[in-house]
Amino acid sequence: MTDAPGSRPLFGAADIRALADELGIRPTKTLGQNFVIDGNTIRRIVAAAKIDPDETVLEVGPGLGSLTLGLLDAAARVVAVEIDPVLAGRLPATVARWRPDAVGRFDLVLSDALKVTELPREPSAVVANLPYNVAVPVVLHLLEHFPSLRHGLVMVQDEVADRLAAQPGSKVYGVPSVKAAWYGTMRKAGVIGMNVFWPAPKIHSGLVGFVRTEPPATSATRREVFAVIDAAFAQRRKTLRAALSGWAGTGAEAERILHAAGVDPQARGEVLGVADFARIAEHKDPAAGAAETGAVR
Numbered sequence: 001m002t003d004a005p006g007s008r009p010l011f012g013a014a015d016i017r018a019l020a021d022e023l024g025i026r027p028t029k030t031l032g033q034n035f036v037i038d039g040n041t042i043r044r045i046v047a048a049a050k051i052d053p054d055e056t057v058l059e060v061g062p063g064l065g066s067l068t069l070g071l072l073d074a075a076a077r078v079v080a081v082e083i084d085p086v087l088a089g090r091l092p093a094t095v096a097r098w099r100p101d102a103v104g105r106f107d108l109v110l111s112d113a114l115k116v117t118e119l120p121r122e123p124s125a126v127v128a129n130l131p132y133n134v135a136v137p138v139v140l141h142l143l144e145h146f147p148s149l150r151h152g153l154v155m156v157q158d159e160v161a162d163r164l165a166a167q168p169g170s171k172v173y174g175v176p177s178v179k180a181a182w183y184g185t186m187r188k189a190g191v192i193g194m195n196v197f198w199p200a201p202k203i204h205s206g207l208v209g210f211v212r213t214e215p216p217a218t219s220a221t222r223r224e225v226f227a228v229i230d231a232a233f234a235q236r237r238k239t240l241r242a243a244l245s246g247w248a249g250t251g252a253e254a255e256r257i258l259h260a261a262g263v264d265p266q267a268r269g270e271v272l273g274v275a276d277f278a279r280i281a282e283h284k285d286p287a288a289g290a291a292e293t294g295a296v297r
Contacts, residue, residue: 008069008073008099009039009098010039010042010043010066010069010070011036011037011039011042011064011065011066011069012037012038012039013037013038013198016035016037016064016066016198017037017198019064019090019094020035020064023086023087023090025086025087033061033063033084033131034129034197034198034199034200034201035063035064035066035197035198036066036067036129036196036197037066037196037197037198038196039066041192041196042066042067042069042070043070044190045067045070045127045129045153045155045207046067046070046071046073046074046127048153048189048190048207048209049074049125049127049151049152049153049209050151050153050209051071051074051075051125051127052075053074053075053076054076055075055076055077055123055124055125056075056076056077056078056079056121056122056123056124056125057071057074057075057077057078057079057123057124057125057126057127058078058079058080058081058119058123058125058126058127058128058142058146058149058152059071059078059079059080059081059126059127059128060080060081060113060126060128060130060138060142061081061082061083061113061128061129061130061131062080062081062082062087062091063082063084063087063129064087064090064094065090065091065094065095065098067127067128067129068080068091068094068095068106069094069095069098069099071127072095072099072102072105072106073099075125076105077105077106077107077121078102078105078106078107079107079108079109079119079120079121079123080106080107080108080109081109081111081113081116081119082108082109082110082111083110083111083112083113085110088108088110091106091108092106092108107119107120107121113134113138113141113142114134114137114138114141116145117145119146122146122148123146123148123149124148124149124150124151125149125150125151125152126142126146126149126152126153126154127152127153127154128152128154128155129154129155129205130154130155130156132156132157132160132201135154135156135157135160136156136160136163136164136176139154139156139164139180140176140179140180140183143180143183143184143212144183144222147212149212150211150212151184151209151210151211151212152209152210153189153207153208153209153210154207154208155192155205155206155207155208156205156206156208157203157205157206158191158203158204158205158206159172159203159206160176160206161188161191161205161206161207161208162188162206163176163177164176164177164180164186164208165177165186165187165188165208168270168271168272168273169270169271170270173270174233174236174270175229175230175233178229178233178272178273178274178277179226179229179274180210181273181274182215182216182222182225182226182274183210183212183213183215184210184211184212184213185210185211185213186208186209186210187208187209187210188206188207188208189207189208189209190206190207191204191205191206191207192204192205192206192207215274215278216274216275216278218275218278218279218281218282219282220278220281220282224281224284225274225277225278225281227247227281228244228247228277228280228281229269229274229277231243231244231246231247232244232268232269232272232277233269233270236268236269236270237268238268239265239266239267239268240254240258240263240264240265240266240267240268240269240272241254241255241258241265241266242254243268243269244257244258244280247284248284253285257280257283257284257285258280260283261276261279261280261282261283262279263276263279263280
């Protein structure tokens with residue numbers, strides 16, 4: 001049984017700093033650690049995530065556990081993945097002290113979120129405060145390897161939030177936007193100020209919510225579609241005919257593929273949706289591409 005979110009105490013700035021002092025740690029830039037020190041912000045994140053009481057939530061980078069406590073109040077179970085062994089070592093004791101009734105509903109995995117492919121329980125949602133430098137790779141990795149994730153909310157650098165949620169035609173639409181759209185519908189769910197973190201970052205954070213949807217109906221594999229996306233945006237000001245020439249083998253072959261897919265060869269990648277990229281991938285001649293190696297990063 002979980003309590004209504006907001007009904008139980010959460011970490012404040014003094015609690016976070018005292019715990020950090022006790023562990024002898026300081027947030028590191030390498031791991032992108034910025035700890036949330038405001039309970040109301042935690043409540044806002046948990047509310048925006050729209051977690052059902054019977055769900056298992058995956059949290060990435062729980063740090064000192066401020067968001068973890070809020071999630072345990074809202075969800076049936078929380079599985080936390082933490083890369084820092086010092087922080088991971090302390091989390092079970094923090095849960096036992098602040099939420100003793102939730103000890104049996106909390107699982108901890110000491111791992112790099114970019115490498116984890118198995119979890120002790122199957123999560124249906126992900127809620128996380130993600131390090132700015134790995135936010136997009138982590139989101140895409142989790143969506144690829146954990147199809148049980150039906151929805152979620154991540155806090156990332158505000159500019160990254162805009163990119164993940166961008167639609168075709170937007171100035172910030174690019175590789176993260178299209179690849180994220182393969183897995184589901186992304187939406188910007190809010191902006192978080194700098195002063196609710198310790199240490200305070202120099203930029204605002206953004207909340208991105210998502211709901212998983214089926215990928216476009218296509219005979220192409222995800223890897224094949226993602227290769228087209230990478231090539232199309234490697235030099236985003238180029239026309240698709242020029243941008244895809246290396247991927248296709250020649251400019252003429254790129255033009256043939258684009259016409260077959262119903263796409264204007266003079267268009268640019270920023271105007272296409274994920275289904276368009278899937279159609280392009282479908283029309284590549286496997287024989288023509290067999291000799292091409294390393295053409296797409």
